Structures are given as structure tokens and as C-alpha cells.
Amino acid sequence: MATVKRDDRLTRSQSFVCVGFAGFFSKTVTSPLEVVKIKSQVGTFHSKRGFWQSFLIIYQNEGLRGFWKGNLASCLRLFPYNAVHLATYRKIVHLHMDELGFISQWRAIFAGGLAGVVAALATYPLEVAETRLIIQNCRQPTYIGVAHSLSKIYKNEGLLALYRGFSLTVLGAVPFSVGCYAVYMNLDKLWQEPPVRFTPLQNLINGCLAAGVAQTLSYPFETVKRKMQAQSARLPHFGGVDVHFTGMIDCFIQVIKHNGVLSLWNGLTANTIKIVPYFGLLFTCFEMCKQVCLYRNGYIISPLSYKLTPGVDQSLGPNELEEVKRHLKNRNFGSGDSSLRNRW
Structure with a gap:
């Protein structure tokens, strides 16, 4: 059994700001790895020579700013995504809690997966814009900024283009939740102690491990989704996608036929390397922002430590x-x- 815990010493707006700031900072720092990953998934020419050469080719063709393409769309997506995810998650968890306020681990993970799908639906157009901005050459852009990307895609390709590949988000949520469940069910065996005694470092390792396993299992669905988001007859070289297809099933078939099954995991190296710094920065920034809020609220004596205020x-x-x-x-x-x- 697991309990749903949150720090009640923070207001909802403070929690929202802490999560948003931490996500914004960690995404910005790890953006180069995200760019390489998405280009590898789509199959653009940048990724044809391997992981390390991708960085060099992007730098030679687009300069340093090429590593932060689409980052604004990704960061803008964080705030509504977190808000919808949190609201949906709380409602689902509340429905499955027992009379003592407890919820089983697998139910909590299922709630997280379902809340993620709902949040993704609300923010999916921004993900499509992010993919389009990343695959283009920023020195010869088709899209100029997030708003221009959304309006041009809608005007030229219709509303459905902004949700192309969304069904793969739903399908990918199943192996993702299974991966998280498999990891969290065995954490006590891994650490030889109950979860309630885990240190912050152990929780960070647990998060990285769960994300690594879950993302690896769901990665083929994300690869096909990125290809579907990128492909467009109105873009140069059809968006740079390495195979041409007519739909989701056909995309799986064409990828396996032309590139082999393992190509469904293209970009996994960049994605795996990204996990540790991303979650490390996310955790660190959240804790720093949380300390400032707790100090402002009067619970601790300094924003630089968790030493409690006497008498509070x-x-x-x-x-x-x-x-x-x-x-x-x-x-x-x-x-x-x-x-x-x-x-x-």
C-alpha cells in the first residue's frame, strides 16, 4: 500500500510554481539531448552517423541555437500540462482511496498514467509544434516561433494535424505504466528496506530507474508518434522523415521493413543519458524553490537549509x-x- 503525500506547508500556487520552474530549468539545460533524440526518432540526416556525430552535424549546420529549437514550446507546455495532470490525478486518486486515505501502488501508477493521457490531450498541439521546430533548419526556417507554427499547421493542414499521432500517446501509456509498476513494486527488495525510509537520494535514483525502464518499454510508440508529427507534404523532404507512410500501422510496417526492428529505439542513447541530469536538476530546483517558499511562509529559518523555525x-x-x-x-x-x- 502507498499513500499519496504532498507538502501541505505550500499553497497550491506555490507548488505549481515550484514544479513549473524546476521543469523549465531542467528542460532548458537538457534541450540538446532532446533535440538529438527527436532528430534520431524522425530519421533526419543529422542522425545518420551516430550519437556523437549528431551534435557535430547540428552545430555545423545550425550553430549553438540549433540545440535549443523547440525548447520554448516544450517549456510552455509544462504549465498547463502540470495543472491538468495534477487536477486529474487528484480526482482519480480520490475515487480509489479507501476510508483511511490509502491507495495501492498499482492504482496510483494507473491514475498517473491516465492523468498523463488527459494532460497530453490538452497540450498535444504544443508537442507537435516542438517536433516541427526541432526538425527544421533554424537558418532556413519554415516556422518562426511557437504561435506561427501552430497557426501555419492549422491553416495549411487542418486541426487534425495538431493531434496527429495522439493515439500513440494512449497506447504508449500502457507499457509506460507497466514499467513504472515493475520498478516500484521491487524497490524494497532493491534497497533492503521499506519505502517509507528512503532518503532523498534514493528517491531520485528510484525516479531515474523507473523513468529509464518505462521510457524504454514505451519508446517504439514515441518514435512512430514523432515521425507522424513530423511528416507533411508541405515541408521540405516531407519533414525529413526517413520513411513514408499513410498511417500509424503503416508507419510501424515501413520502419521495420526499411530500417529493422531496432530502429524503433533510435535516439534511446540520448534519451537514457538525459534521464539522470533531467531528474537530478528537476529534483534539485524543486527543492530549492520549495525552501524559498517554506522560508517565506515561516516554517524554516533560512532559504538555504531545512532547519525548522523554533516554536512553529x-x-x-x-x-x-x-x-x-x-x-x-x-x-x-x-x-x-x-x-x-x-x-x-
């Missing part, structure tokens, strides 16, 4: 703590005022 009830929510502070302040002011009157 950590079980109180931010609003409750603010009410207590206001009450004490008024009481102290009143007592000081009465003593002053007594002196006079």
Missing part, C-alpha cells in the same frame, strides 16, 4: 499559520499598549 507547528497549513501569527501579533500589541496605558 509544522502541521499547520500556510493560511492557518498566517492566522496564528496575526493573532499573536495583535495580542502582543494589545498587551504592550495596555502596559503603556498603565504606566501613564
Whole structure:
């Protein structure tokens, strides 16, 4: 059994900002690996000579800014994605909780997967825009910015083009959830201790391990999805996709026929390398942002450490703590005022 835990010392807006800032920073830092991964999945000429040569070819053809193409679309997607994901996840979890507020591990993972699909539906056009911006040459662009990408795709290819390949997000959620479930069910065996005693470092390792296994299992679905997002008769070389196809099933067939089964995992090296710095930065930035918020709320004595403020009830929510502070302040002011009157 597992409990759904959150830090009640943060307001909802503070939690939202912490997650958004951490995601924005970690995505920006690891953007070069994401660019190489997506180009490898689509099959553009940049990826034909292997992982390390891809960096050199991108730099020679597009310069340093080529490694941050599509990053704005990816970052903009974070905020609505997290908001929808969190709201949906809480509703699903609430439906499956028992009377004590507990939920089984597999139900929690299922809830996370379903919430991810709903959030992806709400933000999918931004993912399509990200893919189109990454596969183009930024020195000879077809699209100029996120808004231009969305409007041009809608105008030239229709609304459905902004959701091309979405069904693969739903299909890919199944092996992804299975991978997470398989990892989390065996964490106690891995560490030889119960999950409630895991340190922050162990939780970071657990997250990286679960993401690595889950993404590897669902990777073929993402590869085909990226190819479907990229392919367009209105783009040079059909978007740079290495095979031509008429639909999802045909894409699987053409990829295996021309490039072999293992090509469905093209870009996995960049994706795997990205996991550790991404989750490391995500975790670190979130904790730093959280410390600032906890300090501002009055729970800790410094934004640089988690040392608790003496005399503060950590079980109180931010609003409750603010009410207590206001009450004490008024009481102290009143007592000081009465003593002053007594002196006079």
C-alpha cells in the first residue's frame, strides 16, 4: 500500500510554481539531448552517423541555437500540462482511496498514467509544434516561433494535424505504466528496506530507474508518434522523415521493413543519458524553490537549509499559520499598549 503525500506547508500556487520552474530549468539545460533524440526518432540526416556525430552535424549546420529549437514550446507546455495532470490525478486518486486515505501502488501508477493521457490531450498541439521546430533548419526556417507554427499547421493542414499521432500517446501509456509498476513494486527488495525510509537520494535514483525502464518499454510508440508529427507534404523532404507512410500501422510496417526492428529505439542513447541530469536538476530546483517558499511562509529559518523555525507547528497549513501569527501579533500589541496605558 502507498499513500499519496504532498507538502501541505505550500499553497497550491506555490507548488505549481515550484514544479513549473524546476521543469523549465531542467528542460532548458537538457534541450540538446532532446533535440538529438527527436532528430534520431524522425530519421533526419543529422542522425545518420551516430550519437556523437549528431551534435557535430547540428552545430555545423545550425550553430549553438540549433540545440535549443523547440525548447520554448516544450517549456510552455509544462504549465498547463502540470495543472491538468495534477487536477486529474487528484480526482482519480480520490475515487480509489479507501476510508483511511490509502491507495495501492498499482492504482496510483494507473491514475498517473491516465492523468498523463488527459494532460497530453490538452497540450498535444504544443508537442507537435516542438517536433516541427526541432526538425527544421533554424537558418532556413519554415516556422518562426511557437504561435506561427501552430497557426501555419492549422491553416495549411487542418486541426487534425495538431493531434496527429495522439493515439500513440494512449497506447504508449500502457507499457509506460507497466514499467513504472515493475520498478516500484521491487524497490524494497532493491534497497533492503521499506519505502517509507528512503532518503532523498534514493528517491531520485528510484525516479531515474523507473523513468529509464518505462521510457524504454514505451519508446517504439514515441518514435512512430514523432515521425507522424513530423511528416507533411508541405515541408521540405516531407519533414525529413526517413520513411513514408499513410498511417500509424503503416508507419510501424515501413520502419521495420526499411530500417529493422531496432530502429524503433533510435535516439534511446540520448534519451537514457538525459534521464539522470533531467531528474537530478528537476529534483534539485524543486527543492530549492520549495525552501524559498517554506522560508517565506515561516516554517524554516533560512532559504538555504531545512532547519525548522523554533516554536512553529509544522502541521499547520500556510493560511492557518498566517492566522496564528496575526493573532499573536495583535495580542502582543494589545498587551504592550495596555502596559503603556498603565504606566501613564
